[in-house]
Amino acid sequence: MTAPRWTADPAEALRWTPVTRLDAVDPRSTPGFDGGKGDGRELLGDHRDELSDLQERLFAHGRTGGDRTVLLVLQGMDTAGKGGVVRHVVGMVDPQGVRCRGFGRPTAEERARGYLWRIRRALPEPGLIGVFDRSHYEQVLVVRVDDLEPEATWRAHYDEINEFEAGLAAGGTAIVKVMLTISPDEQLERLTSRLDRPDKHWKFDPADLRARAQWAQYEAAYTEMLDRTSTTAAPWYVVPADRKWYARLAVGQLLLQTLRGMDLTWPPADFDVAEQRRLLTGG
């Protein structure tokens, strides 16, 4: 009896490569994992303690002068499950160590100051895990599809973003970029459910239907984004998300592996432990 497990390293199995084709990724598939829903949930839960421990080490590192941070960027069509990933994966660690930020339509000030201004302001401080629900990538997605900027303008963003992220990485940020991919059928079901449930109406936006009608244009925009901005410093992972449990498990595993790779050790005491113990007990 073997416990369900990863049969391939998800960081390899899900990473975007120059030969990956978005339409060849089956949104219902569970790459690299040989178990089902119950197994996936259990395995994710099993990671809670290690995730918590590594997050606390990162936090301690930041509190003692270190500069490392993690930035998790989530992209995907409406209802792809970005919020659920934050709630169920990021929600496993101490909220003091997390900065979540969602990016909707920019305000007038944000537009005036350039698209990276609000992004820079939302970056995690040292020791924190930053989570972006949508991000600077909207600038080559909705901006492209809805023709909000001339093509020459948004095309320039690919290189700008790569430079920006290379700078972040050089400064100590481990960047994990995740695109959650769902099928049009699954989206139909999820949008229908939002319309059927009064407690979900607030999540529905008639503009979602517009984006749904532009599916092919979004696929083209995502593909070029992945091709142009999946770099060594900041790779993209394409995570099939029709099965919510798999998407959450996969992002949890990517986050775990990222933290493990940072070799986070507990900061040594910057005081004389024996002396403090003496002072404490009045000896």
Place this chain on the structure above:
Amino acid sequence: MTAPRWTADPAEALRWTPVTRLDAVDPRSTPGFDGGKGDGRELLGDHRDELSDLQERLFAHGRTGGDRTVLLVLQGMDTAGKGGVVRHVVGMVDPQGVRCRGFGRPTAEERARGYLWRIRRALPEPGLIGVFDRSHYEQVLVVRVDDLEPEATWRAHYDEINEFEAGLAAGGTAIVKVMLTISPDEQLERLTSRLDRPDKHWKFDPADLRARAQWAQYEAAYTEMLDRTSTTAAPWYVVPADRKWYARLAVGQLLLQTLRGMDLTWPPADFDVAEQRRLLTGG
């Protein structure tokens, strides 16, 4: 067989009143709760779904133009368990709906701009639960005890803070202020444990011993703070915290009752549901 439960409303039992004396609050007591550690943990866990649901309603309210927020202010001596409350209570809800902020020694800029400047910048946006680990109250605690400002200056802060908080409350913020109170013996144990464990050294600060030696002065400062700033708009709760499980249960219960009291309903759709359903299915 009766399940362990609150025998008194904790909001009543723990609320600071003009006749409460801090030295009459036993830090090992569990006011209003007739169960033990296991019961307390179980009851707190039982509140997870309701807390989550109410937090999501608050979030939805904020996303649809509402202005309500919750601000949880945590104060207490070092090792009183402020961080544990955040991790175990606030950590029960979606991290997207939470903004945590710790306040250490102010930077030069923060000092120059006045003590409320950094506080205002850290206030939760509409729909969020803001959590302050220490706060503007340090201005009448460490500042007083360490003589960092003339007495006339820090004394003026009581009224300023009351006005500031009254303004927040009028603007839609439900303020819950919690002072966690521990005994010197319990603190000794917790500080000793931090010194004994290399993975806790980063949490230890030799300055903590200084504050410990000023216990009586801090008690006087806390007492006057409670007397002067426990208002109808922003009451103080004094929570015995020698038993971590009780402190967490009590703060969880206070947070739950605060959210319940906000009468949060799901925002109604601002679109024609039937029409959107038709558009979605292409009918």
